Amino acid sequence: MRNPIDIKTIDSFNKKTNSDGHVRSARNSTFRNNLLEVAMDWDQFRSIDHSFSDVVSGEMPTTNQKSSGRCWGFAGLNLFRIYLGRKYNLKDFEFSQSYFMFWDKLEKSNYFLESIIETADKEWNSRLIMHLLHNPIQDGGQWDMWVNLVDKYGVVPQTEMPESYSSSNSRYMNRLITRKLREDAMLLRTAVNGGASGSDIQQQKTDMLEEVYKMLTIHLGTPPNSFDWQTRDKKKNFMRFEGLTPASFYKDHVGLALDEYVCLINCPMSDKEYNKVYTVDYLGNVAEGHPIRYLNVESQVMKEVAIRSLKNDDPVWFGCDVSKHFHRDLGVMDMDLFDYDSFYDLKFGMDKGARLEYGDSQMTHAMLFTGVDLNSKNEPTKWRVENSWGTKGGDKGYHIMTDKWFDEYNYEVVVHKSCLPEELLELFLKEEAIRLEPWDPMGALAR
Numbered sequence: 001m002r003n004p005i006d007i008k009t010i011d012s013f014n015k016k017t018n019s020d021g022h023v024r025s026a027r028n029s030t031f032r033n034n035l036l037e038v039a040m041d042w043d044q045f046r047s048i049d050h051s052f053s054d055v056v057s058g059e060m061p062t063t064n065q066k067s068s069g070r071c072w073g074f075a076g077l078n079l080f081r082i083y084l085g086r087k088y089n090l091k092d093f094e095f096s097q098s099y100f101m102f103w104d105k106l107e108k109s110n111y112f113l114e115s116i117i118e119t120a121d122k123e124w125n126s127r128l129i130m131h132l133l134h135n136p137i138q139d140g141g142q143w144d145m146w147v148n149l150v151d152k153y154g155v156v157p158q159t160e161m162p163e164s165y166s167s168s169n170s171r172y173m174n175r176l177i178t179r180k181l182r183e184d185a186m187l188l189r190t191a192v193n194g195g196a197s198g199s200d201i202q203q204q205k206t207d208m209l210e211e212v213y214k215m216l217t218i219h220l221g222t223p224p225n226s227f228d229w230q231t232r233d234k235k236k237n238f239m240r241f242e243g244l245t246p247a248s249f250y251k252d253h254v255g256l257a258l259d260e261y262v263c264l265i266n267c268p269m270s271d272k273e274y275n276k277v278y279t280v281d282y283l284g285n286v287a288e289g290h291p292i293r294y295l296n297v298e299s300q301v302m303k304e305v306a307i308r309s310l311k312n313d314d315p316v317w318f319g320c321d322v323s324k325h326f327h328r329d330l331g332v333m334d335m336d337l338f339d340y341d342s343f344y345d346l347k348f349g350m351d352k353g354a355r356l357e358y359g360d361s362q363m364t365h366a367m368l369f370t371g372v373d374l375n376s377k378n379e380p381t382k383w384r385v386e387n388s389w390g391t392k393g394g395d396k397g398y399h400i401m402t403d404k405w406f407d408e409y410n411y412e413v414v415v416h417k418s419c420l421p422e423e424l425l426e427l428f429l430k431e432e433a434i435r436l437e438p439w440d441p442m443g444a445l446a447r
Contacts, residue, residue: 331394
């Protein structure tokens, strides 16, 4: 290794740093305090306001994914329940989050094993194989993965498949299923490279999936095939629906046509163009489902279609990097809430594209927009966000995203196709998707 740090250089660092009064003051303030509190800008703190000019109807108490990475599915179910709640005038309702989790993990297991069979000719230590083995059934997901699950399995009320310890605390379930799947990958690669027939390979894979199904049943319970649903509306009127299936419950009682929704991203990386469609290799869950499909647009376009959707009284599923410039207790995502530059007396200068390219940011979390605050010029100043972390933070679990934060850390929105300009919808529907490597930042899962 070349050019080590020598002792004289360290001595100069020490002398200069310890003679700096700003460093001493910052060190003393943060030594026994949370950085988020001591770096907070008071002027921004006092401007926090949870009122909005436009809010969709039908908001319900926020849900809680607890110690799991199911935000993308929670956001999807929270979107569905707004429409269900409007239809039947409900005060509160939750779909089963365990139900979608069960089928997602079984489908991810199949998707993983199929990918292992397809890539059996690769060396075990190739980047692709290492990527596939890294986290084959993590809790996270993307919008198209959500659509594939709902299309195939429908949805059920939470009363039909309630939360378990493992659905809310998924680490050990995931760890043991992943261990079994990595062993299965070894066996399948050995069989393929040993000349086993295609039918024998598929039978071996089916036996492996049966073991995964058994493990999921132990941790999450058995998904229902049919059920009855009864409830009372806000006026205490009683309703009962009998002989439902997960598919009929979705079709007849939620009724959204998910194939009419489009996914837009804002990815200003040097290797990607605006108004181009992208997909990601080896990213998915349902093997026969629709592949991931994004249309890359400028941030302003994402805002315009999101506002159009909210004004139509339709909430918006979105994906962002929630870990940046966010105060969880206050429920505020704000670029100016924390003055890190002044606190450290230095400059943090990367833009959105550089943060993606150099590993400082990617989509990590999915939530819902349920409102927007427009000024007198009809421009957005902040966005109302329904999270899935319970009711403690922000306005009983509803958060604020400033418009400036939207530009820097929001990556994805999903809206009905009617919200898009004709030329963009044409691109989304007909443009051939450019394939991205599995490890591309746009392959990150909301978790």
